[in-house]
Structure formats: C-alpha cells, structure tokens
Amino acid sequence: MSYQIDDLLYLMQRLRDPLHGCPWDLEQGFETIVAHTLEEAYEVADAIAEKDYPQLAGELGDLLFQVVYYAQLGREESLFDWEQVVDGITRKLIRRHPHVFPDGNLRTPAGALKLEADQVSQRWEEIKALERAERAERPQQLSLLDDVPRALPALSRAQKLQKRASRAGFDWGQAAPVLEKIAEELDEVREALAQGDHQAVAGEMGDLLFAVVNLARHLKVDAETALRQGNEKFERRFRFIENRLVSQGLNLADTDLESLDKLWDEAKLQGL
Template identity: 50%
Template sequence: MAKTPPSPADRGIDRLIAVMAALRDPDGGCPWDLKQDFASIAPYTIEEAYEVADAIRHGDRAELRDELGDLLLQVVFHSRMAEEEQSFDFEAVAQAIAEKMIRRHPHVFANDTAETPDAVKRSWEETKASERNAKGQDDSALSGVALALPALQRAEKLSKRAARVGFTWPDAATVFGDIEEELDELKAEIEAGTPHDRLEDELGDVLFTIANLARLLGVDPEAALRRTNDKFTDRFQMMERSFKDEGRALTDCSLDEMDARWDAVKARGKG
C-alpha cells in the first residue's frame, strides 16, 4: 500500500525529515534508500556540494535553490541513518552547529572584539585549536585539514597552516626557484626511467609547490584549475565543431591540423 506523503502545509524541514523517514521505513520504504549506509552515501554528499558550487559559479539562483535542497537532503539522509542506530538525529545536528557557531563567534555573542575579517579568522582558528585540545586531539599546526578534500585544495590548506607558524617562503617570487628545482628533479627521474611511484612522488612535489605559489598570490588553486578546465573544454569543443562543419571527425585529422585549428580558436578568443 502506498504511503501518504507528508502535507505541503508542514514546515519544509519537517516535511523533508518525514519524507526521509518514510523512504527508510522497512515497511514499504524505498529499496534503494534502505540499502544505503554512511559510506555509500558519502560520495553523493561530496558531489552535491560541488553542484552547489557550480550553481553559484553560474549565477543561477533557481539552480542554486535546487542544489542546496539536494545538499540538505544529504544531511537529512545521514541524520536519519544515525537516528536509526540511536547515535543522533537531525535536531542534534542543528543544535550542535548552532552551539559551535556561537562558541566560534565570541566577538558577536560574547565580549571579545574582532574588527577585521583577518581578526575573525585568527579567533576562529584559536577556538578550533582549543576545542581540539579539550577533546585530547592532536595539537599539530596541521591538525583538522580534512583528508577527503581534493588533493590540490588540501595542499593549499596544509601550506596555509604551515605558514601561520612561519614555515613559508617570504613572497611569491621566491617560490619560482623551488618550482624549477622540482621540475628538474622530475625531468631527471623521467630520463632515468624510474618506476611510476617515484614519478608520482616527484610530480606531487611540483604540484604541492605550485599550490604554495597560488596561496602566496592569493589565488584559489582549485578555482584556477576549474577556470582552465572550462577554458580548455570551450576551446576544444570549438575546434571539434569547426572540423565537424567540414564533415570531418577529429580522428580523421592529423595532430598538426588540430594544433593549427587550436591556435586559430585561441586567437579568436583573445580578440
């Protein structure tokens, strides 16, 4: 027998929580939803966060509303599974983050002062460090940088943490020497025919150093690479269409032909 959906008259969050409870109900719920666990849902949670960021980048508010709903569903999904095992529920999640935000904004909810965004960030990090100490967690300057972050983003965050305690280059210009050194080491390993894992190490050193350069320039390396990915996609597809207009597939074209057409596309873009 079909379940009666929660009433549209309910508050949105209450309705969503009720929908998820129905989906996870062993008696008549959704087989796919019932099969999931925290690990299987985690990739969807990450994907939805990226789709929110993409909607923001496109400036599409209707899309952003929908994507935020998809992300909220992930929070409700995880909370429901935790409630089923009697760990916590959505209310506990909401209360915990409210308490954390109050605790980490003493300049708003207590008598501390923080007149600039940088002062707020320092206060935030100090509070986080105190919280880790209170929990008996690692007090390393690098603690709390999530392992699940994209590697380039994590590199930038790790280097930022190290910089806070003075372990950094004095300015962006001084990084170039290290980039050249890392590239030379990579070239030497390639010429020596070293194993793949060694090449991976050396290439990782190059990328990590470039992530540091991005930090010193005040550039988000993930955003920079996304922008280049978009630019590459646009140019490649323009080149592809130009050959299709001639009735040719890229597989029928020589590399020299594609290079020449690519340069033409780039030149048009600069104009």
C-alpha cells in the first residue's frame, strides 16, 4: 500500500490532537517551526548538489511535511487550510501562465497559444507586479522591493534586490563599472581598517559583499550557488590536507603555514 497526501494530512491532525497527540508537536507554532523549514530546504539543496536522488525523495517529503504543518496550524487558528493552500497556488500558476492557459482554465487544451521565452518572462513580471499592487493596502507606499523575502539567505536576497531594481533601470549596463565599484569598496574596507573602526569595517564589508553579488549577477552567475560550490571546494582541499598529514603522522596544528600552502597547491593540482 502506498500512502497518499490525505494520509499525511490525517497523520498531522493526529500529531496535533490536543488529547492524544505528540507533546512536542503540540508545543509548536508558526514561529517555532520556521527554522526547521529552512533546514529542510537546505537539505533538499544539498541532496541535489550531491546528485543523491534517492535521498532527495526523502528530503522533499520532509519539506512537504513542513507545508502540511503550516496548513494544520492555519486550520486550527481559522486562518487557512490545506485546500486553500493548494487552491491558491494552482490559481496563481494558471494566472501567471497565460501562454499555457490562455482562457484561465486548467483544462485548456495544450498548444492553444505560443509565446517566446522573453515574452513569457515579461508577462510573468507584469502579472507579479499586478499581484503586488492588489496586495498593497496603500498603493502610494508600494515598492518594487516589497515582496523580496527577508528570510532569504543574504546572498540570494542581495541578488533578488538588485535584479528587482534593475528592472526599473537602476543598474549598470555591463560588468566593468561593477569591477570598479568592487575596487572602490575594497579601498573603503582598507580605510576603515586603518582607522580601527570595527563598526565601519563591518559596514564596508557588507557593501563589498553586495558589490561582489552584483558582479556575479552581471556575469549571470548565481551568487548563492557559486559560494556553495566555493565552500565545497575549500572543504575538499582542506580534507585532503588533513588526510595527507595523518598519513605522514603529522598534526595540523603543529604544521607551519608554508607546508600547509604546499599541500593546498597539491590538492589544486589533483583537481580537488
């Protein structure tokens, strides 16, 4: 027997049963499970990065359970339920894909309308802009940046903020000025360091990182993915150094930096 979504929804109800449910689950609320949701999303990303597709199926299940959890909490507080979640996303995607569902009907026959990729992207952004306007209680305060989630990883959020501003023409047309901006921000970091002002150093480092993300965007590189790959590369090379030292009966802490640098270069030569 294969369990279906209705079984998962029932399981969630049982876990939250006030008399016979799980004590831990009964203590949770919207705010307390956010950290778990983010963790599960990262574990999905890790499984994809590792191309561990059997593991990915399980991680997607964990992430789906988070959505089910929020839906149960919403139902208990008479805010929304699972049916509203599913209905809302289905309606939104039909609305945002008029090239697939030209009459707004989910059962529209395939091939009724064709658009080029750039037309699809433009239409998508137009529809999202209309949705933001509809959600705004005070349109005069509406900002292009309103729906960029604050909970996103900082690199991803920086890239989204820049992309959103770029649509309004607030952007450089090429990468060269961004490189100059990075050099400018690096000089400001040096100046803050020379002044011994730690708060200023932190602020200038933020500006430098933001400029580097901007360069990645102009080069059509996803900053979050690039840094994850950089992290993985560092980890592979560092583990190589550790293993090589162990094989030589040496200790990492007692090895001088010059020797460590040589092992680092050896790891690079091996393609790690």
